[in-house]
Amino acid sequence: MGSVTSPAHCPAPTILAHDLRLTLGAGASAVEILKGIDLAVPRGQTLALLGPSGSGKSSLMAVLCGLERASAGTLQVAGEDFAGMSEDALARARRGRIGVVLQAFHLLPTMTALENVATPLELAGMPDARERAEAELAAVGLGHRLSHYPAQLSGGEQQRVAIARALAPRPALVFADEPTGNLDAATGAAIVDLLFARRAEAGATLLIITHDAALAQRCERVVTLADGRIVSDTRG
Numbered sequence: 001m002g003s004v005t006s007p008a009h010c011p012a013p014t015i016l017a018h019d020l021r022l023t024l025g026a027g028a029s030a031v032e033i034l035k036g037i038d039l040a041v042p043r044g045q046t047l048a049l050l051g052p053s054g055s056g057k058s059s060l061m062a063v064l065c066g067l068e069r070a071s072a073g074t075l076q077v078a079g080e081d082f083a084g085m086s087e088d089a090l091a092r093a094r095r096g097r098i099g100v101v102l103q104a105f106h107l108l109p110t111m112t113a114l115e116n117v118a119t120p121l122e123l124a125g126m127p128d129a130r131e132r133a134e135a136e137l138a139a140v141g142l143g144h145r146l147s148h149y150p151a152q153l154s155g156g157e158q159q160r161v162a163i164a165r166a167l168a169p170r171p172a173l174v175f176a177d178e179p180t181g182n183l184d185a186a187t188g189a190a191i192v193d194l195l196f197a198r199r200a201e202a203g204a205t206l207l208i209i210t211h212d213a214a215l216a217q218r219c220e221r222v223v224t225l226a227d228g229r230i231v232s233d234t235r236g
Helices: 057-064 087-094 113-123 129-139 155-167 185-202 213-217
Strands: 013-024 031-042 046-050 072-077 098-101 173-177 205-209 221-226 229-235
Touching: 013 057, 013 205, 031 057, 031 205, 031 229, 046 057, 046 213, 057 072, 057 173, 057 205, 087 098, 098 155, 113 129, 113 155, 129 155, 155 173, 155 185, 173 185, 185 205
Parallel strands: 046 205, 046 221, 098 173, 173 205
Antiparallel strands: 013 031, 013 072, 221 229
């Protein structure tokens, strides 16, 4: 792909990756997970990332949101050089600007649902953190579970707390890895509607890993991975 020049009438890319590679382990045990990913995602686009288990979807998302560092290649996210930033700088770059929903929810076990959502808002300097956290938990159907700890919540409820935490700051970029994986059909549909509504409100870029064909069809673009490479890239 090399350098990418966006025409004046096109949105500037919020994600710009070139020849991204990720290798885990070293020596004879090294495994190449991502094998040269080129990807440009315009600001405000909705993109579904598909592919079989082991194709590299979650690894690619982790690299794109700065939770995993690529072994090689270049990566710009929201104008920042993610490939060259320190761990602390990446954490600062994500704060309040990038929302991430992972399959492992990473809720803090010693904090209530409300605290899990409000604390990142407070760290980002938002003055109405508690009120916004309450409203976001209510939006995912957990207004009655504010004072419960993660261990007191079901897997689906924990997932909804994680989604509320990701969306509450109204980030410009949202990554969601199988956001409906632990939810029943009705709740999953409501969460998907909320994801797209919040994206529309903020004009955010939304990248979703999913096995749900109906959810993929709601996205403007579908990128399919296999064996660490992009094998198709289609737009609706």
